[in-house]
Amino acid sequence: MWKTILVVWFLFILFLSFYSFNKVNDTSFFPHFDKVVHFILYFVLAMLCLLSGVSSVSKSGILVLVVCLFAIGGAIEVLQGVLTTVRTASTLDLLFNMLGGISAIGIYRTLKCRRN
Numbered sequence: 001m002w003k004t005i006l007v008v009w010f011l012f013i014l015f016l017s018f019y020s021f022n023k024v025n026d027t028s029f030f031p032h033f034d035k036v037v038h039f040i041l042y043f044v045l046a047m048l049c050l051l052s053g054v055s056s057v058s059k060s061g062i063l064v065l066v067v068c069l070f071a072i073g074g075a076i077e078v079l080q081g082v083l084t085t086v087r088t089a090s091t092l093d094l095l096f097n098m099l100g101g102i103s104a105i106g107i108y109r110t111l112k113c114r115r116n
Helices: 002-018 033-052 059-083 091-115
Strands: none
Touching: 002 033, 002 059, 033 059, 033 091, 059 091
């Protein structure tokens, strides 16, 4: 079940990353609202990777997950700048992607240690 949710969530991230919101009313509730969205998207992505068993909580599993999150987030940012005319690559977006992913890992590991 978690793997299916993970795939759907990843496709949702791809959709949001390349969809043009220019025609949609301004949805910024406050300055840099999009950074909060990036944080949440990658927080959930990392958590789903851990819950689904795609990544383990071992040091090497966490390292692989962090590298994959960086590669996915980085590739999407680069492709936004290359493939679209309405999106640009942003290192701040990538930073908040990583902060979300790393936060999820930290929370997951903390809660898992408390259970054991």
